[in-house]
Amino acid sequence: MKRIAHIAVFLASLSLSGCGAERDLSGIWRQAECSADGWAYELHLGRYGDGLTGLVVRYRCKASVETFAPENECGCFLISTGKAADDVLSFALYRPTEPFGPTADFEAEDPQCRPPPPDCARTFILDGGITTERLEGTSGCTQDTVSRLSFESVKGKLRTNCVAYEGPS
Amino acid sequence: MKPGVGLLLLLTSLQLLPTVAAAAGGDSDASRLHEGLPRAFVKPHVVVYPVRDIRALGAQDAAAAKGLQGEGVEAWQAFESLLRARENLRLTDSRAQILTIQRAGVYRELLQRARDDAAAGYTAYQEVRLDEAIERMRAAEASFVLVEHHIVRPKEVARVALTQGLALLESGQDPAPAFARALLFDPALRLRVGFDRAEAIEAFESARKGLLSGPSLTEGLQLRTRRPPSVPKGAHLVRGLVRVGRLSVTIISPDAIREDSEPLDGDPQEAASRLASRLWCCLPFGRFPARKTHDRGLYIDAGFAYNTFYDAPVEAFGNTGAAANVRFILAEGIGLDLNASLTNSNRDREEDLRDSIGILRIAAGPGLEKRWGRWRLMTTVGFEYALHSAVVTTGNPACKLFEVGQVPPTLCSEEDIDRVDGAQLIGLHGSVGVAVAVAGRVYLTARASTAKYIFRTDDSGLKLPFGLQFGLGYQLF
Numbered sequence: 268m269k270r271i272a273h274i275a276v277f278l279a280s281l282s283l284s285g286c287g288a289e290r291d292l293s294g295i296w297r298q299a300e301c302s303a304d305g306w307a308y309e310l311h312l313g314r315y316g317d318g319l320t321g322l323v324v325r326y327r328c329k330a331s332v333e334t335f336a337p338e339n340e341c342g343c344f345l346i347s348t349g350k351a352a353d354d355v356l357s358f359a360l361y362r363p364t365e366p367f368g369p370t371a372d373f374e375a376e377d378p379q380c381r382p383p384p385p386d387c388a389r390t391f392i393l394d395g396g397i398t399t400e401r402l403e404g405t406s407g408c409t410q411d412t413v414s415r416l417s418f419e420s421v422k423g424k425l426r427t428n429c430v431a432y433e434g435p436s
Numbered sequence: 437m438k439p440g441v442g443l444l445l446l447l448t449s450l451q452l453l454p455t456v457a458a459a460a461g462g463d464s465d466a467s468r469l470h471e472g473l474p475r476a477f478v479k480p481h482v483v484v485y486p487v488r489d490i491r492a493l494g495a496q497d498a499a500a501a502k503g504l505q506g507e508g509v510e511a512w513q514a515f516e517s518l519l520r521a522r523e524n525l526r527l528t529d530s531r532a533q534i535l536t537i538q539r540a541g542v543y544r545e546l547l548q549r550a551r552d553d554a555a556a557g558y559t560a561y562q563e564v565r566l567d568e569a570i571e572r573m574r575a576a577e578a579s580f581v582l583v584e585h586h587i588v589r590p591k592e593v594a595r596v597a598l599t600q601g602l603a604l605l606e607s608g609q610d611p612a613p614a615f616a617r618a619l620l621f622d623p624a625l626r627l628r629v630g631f632d633r634a635e636a637i638e639a640f641e642s643a644r645k646g647l648l649s650g651p652s653l654t655e656g657l658q659l660r661t662r663r664p665p666s667v668p669k670g671a672h673l674v675r676g677l678v679r680v681g682r683l684s685v686t687i688i689s690p691d692a693i694r695e696d697s698e699p700l701d702g703d704p705q706e707a708a709s710r711l712a713s714r715l716w717c718c719l720p721f722g723r724f725p726a727r728k729t730h731d732r733g734l735y736i737d738a739g740f741a742y743n744t745f746y747d748a749p750v751e752a753f754g755n756t757g758a759a760a761n762v763r764f765i766l767a768e769g770i771g772l773d774l775n776a777s778l779t780n781s782n783r784d785r786e787e788d789l790r791d792s793i794g795i796l797r798i799a800a801g802p803g804l805e806k807r808w809g810r811w812r813l814m815t816t817v818g819f820e821y822a823l824h825s826a827v828v829t830t831g832n833p834a835c836k837l838f839e840v841g842q843v844p845p846t847l848c849s850e851e852d853i854d855r856v857d858g859a860q861l862i863g864l865h866g867s868v869g870v871a872v873a874v875a876g877r878v879y880l881t882a883r884a885s886t887a888k889y890i891f892r893t894d895d896s897g898l899k900l901p902f903g904l905q906f907g908l909g910y911q912l913f
Contacts (some may be wrong), residue, residue, distance in 0.1 A: 289785050316786035318833030320847075345843055349833065361847060427838055 289316040292356060292395045295425060296402050296418035297335055301328035303414065308406075309335055310391075310418060311426045312346075312356070319349030319358055322429040325366070325386065327377050338376040342366030342383030343429040354396030356404075360389050368432035382432055393418065465721045469524055476725035479526040482519065483667045486530040486587060487512040487676035492624035493648055494680060508678030511700055514708035515676065515685070519715075524722045528671075537584045537666045550579030554596050561599055566607040573600035577617070584664055586621050594622035598640075605639055615643035620653075663688065672719055683707060685715055694718045732913070733765040735871070737881045739907025741777040743795060749854070749897035750829050753784035755795055759905040761883065763814070769806065773816040775799045775867070775885070777903060787836050790853065794825040797901065799865035799885065810873040820865035820887040827856045827896040856896045863889035869905075877911040 296310040305328050312321040324343045326334050333339060344366060349358035364385040375381050387408030393416070397403045400420045407413035473479075489508055520527050528536065537543065557572030577596050580586055586593040601614030618625055627637045647653045667673050673688040684697035696718075698711040741759035744752055757779030765771040781793040801818010830836060832852040834843055840850055869883035883905040 290787075313833065313837035315788075315833045315836050318786070318831075318836075320833035320837045345834075345847055347847065361844070425837070427842060429843075 290314055292351070292354065292402070293425070295421045295423045297421045299401075299417040299419050301334065302406075302416070306341075307334050308416070308418075309421075310402075313425065314351050314356070317351055319346065319351045319356055321346045321349070321358075322426065323360060323391075324426070324429075325383070327380065336376075337369070340369060340373070340383075341375055341377060341380035342386065342432075343368060344386065345429055355392070355394050356402070357390065357392045359391075360386060363388050366432065367429045369426075369428055369430075371430050371433040373432065387412075391416075465524070465717075468721070469522070473523060473722075474724065477524070477722055478725065479524055479722045480720045481526045481528070481668060481671040482674060482719065483528045483533055483671050484516055484519065484530050484674045485533060485676070487678055489678040490620075490623045490653075491678060491680050493619060493644065493653075495624070497626055508683060508700055508704075511683045511698075511704035511708045511711075512676050512678060514705050515683070515712050518709060518712035519674075522716055525716075525719065533666070534588050537588055540583065540666055543583045543585075546579045546583045547585055550576045550583075550585065550596075553579065557596070557603075558599060561603050564606075566603045569603040570600055570607065570609075573597070573603065584666060590621045591625070594618045594625050597621060598625060598627075601640070601643075602636055605636055611636075611639050612643045612646065615640050616647050619644055619647055674715075683711060685711060687715060687718060689719075732767075733763075734912040735761075735763040735765070735879070735909055736912060737761050737871075737879070737907040737909025739881075739905060741779055741903060741905050743777065743779050743797070743901050743903040745898045745901050747897070747899035748784075749827065750784045750788040751786060753789060754782045755779035755793070756782060757795075759903075759907065761881070761905070761907070761909075763803065763805075765805065769804055771803045771805055771814075773799070773801060773803045773814075773818065773867075775816075775865075775883075775905075777905065786831075788829045788831055790828040790830055790836065791826065793827055793898075794823075795898075795901075796823040797887070797903070798822070799867070799887070801865060812871040812879075814867075814869040814871065814883075816865070816867045816869075816885075818865050820861075820863055820889075822861040822863075822887070822889070822901070823858070824861065824896050824898060825858045827854075827898065829854045857894055859892050859894035859896050861889040861892040863887050863891070867903075871909065873911075879909045879911065881905075881907050881909050883907075 291314060293312055293314045296312065298307045298309070301307045307326045307328050309324040309326065310321065311324070312319065322343050322345050325341050326336075326339050327341045328334055329339065344363060345361035346358045347361035349356070351357075366383040366385060368383065375383065389406055389408050391404065391406045393402040393404035395402050402418040404416060405413045406416050487509065491508060516529050519525060520529060553572045553576035557569050557576055560566075560569035560572055573596050577593060577600065580593045580596065595618075597614050597618035601611035601618060604614055605611040627640045629637060663669075663671075663673060670690055672690075675686045675688070677684040677686070678700075681700050682697050683700055684695065687694045694715070696711060696714055698707040700707055738758065738760040741757050743755040743757075746752075757777060759775065759777035761773065761775045763771045763773050776796070776798045778797075779795050781789060781795070783789065797820060799816070799818055799820040801816050803814055803816035803818075805815075806813045830853045832848055834848040835852045838848055840848055840853065842848075865885065865887045867883055867885035869881060871879045871881040873879045883903075885901075885903040885905070887901050889899065
């Protein structure tokens with residue numbers, strides 16, 4: 268059976284590209300509306316089959332589109348324990364109490380983000396199969412504090428810089 | 437020039453003369469016959485018809501006609517034997533030709549029809565239904581001649597023509613042509629005094645004498661008549677004629693008619709030998725089989741290459757690039773192949789490959805080729821040398837997105853990445869391909885290949901490559 272599967276995969280690999288469902292939902296996702304706690308998250312996701320990695324950038328909500336302006340960033344977190352099953356993504360924040368920054372000496376516009384405040388042991392469970400171009404799901408630190416979130420797909424280059432924050436130089 | 441040198445040259449040339457002469461003589465037909473002919477030698481086909489002996493035409497009566505045997509027929513038989521002995525000829529002698537005539541598809545059917553007509557004609561003649569007898573005999577004779585029964589049983593056909601003549605005579609019409617034809621079929625044929633009517637004997641004799649003296653004999657003999665249906669196209673037809681004191685031979689070839697004769701006043705064997713020698717020289721010698729010229733050629737093609745590996749450290753992935761092939765045809769159906777492809781890996785399904793892998797494959801070996809019109813089917817078996825660049829893989833998603841050092845080691849570290857340095861591999865190579873000529877010397881080609889590596893400098897985990905190539909080629913010569 269394994270041999271047959273191997274042959275089938277072998278023949279299927281004759282396609283020129285390695286693209287397929289295993290990369291679905293990779294990319295940049297922005298929270299559609301600010302959370303009640305005043306934060307908005309931007310997800311930079313890299314999905315590889317069943318594995319999920321990337322980073323989460325937190326922004327202080329503003330009344331305008333400037334919420335996701337780079338100078339409004341208030342902490343970034345690496346993703347840990349990321350998993351993908353069909354269209355459902357789940358992950359947690361790596362060291363949520365020690366938020367990173369885009370650079371080690373990043374100076375946020377908001378003084379309250381210097382340094383960025385810690386987050387809780389937040390987990391995300393998001394489903395990309397409900398509607399196209401959206402991730403719908405929940406986020407929370409405990410079962411009691413789960414809130415519903417919705418993310419929209421955004422075009423752009425996937426960010427990979429999320430480093431330990433040392434403060435402005 | 438000093439006399440001594442001149443004498444030396446003269447002596448040397450005299451020494452060489454027999455050698456030169458022998459070399460020149462080696463090209464003659466006689467010498468080629470003497471050396472023996474190969475089995476595939478293409479011999480000219482010569483068909484010999486039974487000889488026409490018309491000496492009896494001049495005899496006064498049947499008894500005298502019967503007495504005219506001997507040298508003429510003996511000479512003809514010797515002539516046939518001498519032709520048969522010439523090994524460069526494919527001879528159908530007169531006996532074999534009679535069998536050929538009798539084996540023709542329509543022979544039996546038309547022969548029976550002719551005999552039925554003849555029987556009805558004889559009956560009608562005896563019952564003095566002369567018009568019917570004439571018609572029946574005319575139809576019977578026509579059928580006999582159509583299937584060449586006058587060659588097989590000339591006397592039977594002669595009797596039909598004779599009866600037709602007798603019926604014509606009794607009905608007041610001119611019997612001479614019919615009597616003449618009867619005599620040509622059977623020169624010894626005579627009416628019997630005291631049995632046949634005097635008027636008939638007189639008319640018959642008049643026709644006989646008219647044949648002897650007029651031009652109708654030559655026309656009637658039809659010696660120069662071209663090919664009967666029983667003689668194959670391209671064959672040389674030999675007809676013989678024995679006259680009083682002379683043997684004549686006519687050879688009807690596809691492109692010429694030749695006639696020769698020899699007097700029969702001496703030894704018939706010698707006469708036959710002289711005649712056979714002269715006429716043998718007029719016939720084509722035959723030809724040696726054309727040497728098969730194999731298509732020596734040089735084919736070069738280049739195009740797109742795709743490789744994948746049946747065994748790999750990650751899920752199956754493709755490699756795309758370019759390839760080129762040179763095939764040198766050494767002999768018909770046999771060639772030497774040199775193939776090279778350079779490809780770069782595509783992503784595998786889960787992107788476990790962290791760096792693209794460059795693969796160079798070079799294969800060489802003998803190949804077989806089979807042609808059908810514009811198509812060629814090719815196979816090659818040989819050796820392959822491959823060069824693989826480093827294979828870097830990881831199963832850790834974080835290491836797929838981030839570089840080592842870009843994130844904390846607990847998320848991605850060097851231990852999560854497997855690296856095998858580049859390797860050189862040698863093994864056996866096999867391929868099959870097909871090419872089709874599309875315009876002149878330009879052809880399209882498709883090729884599939886695989887290899888079994890026997891030796892490798894490092895184990896990258898990439899085994900049993902399977903490759904496809906599609907290209908455009910040109911036949912240089």
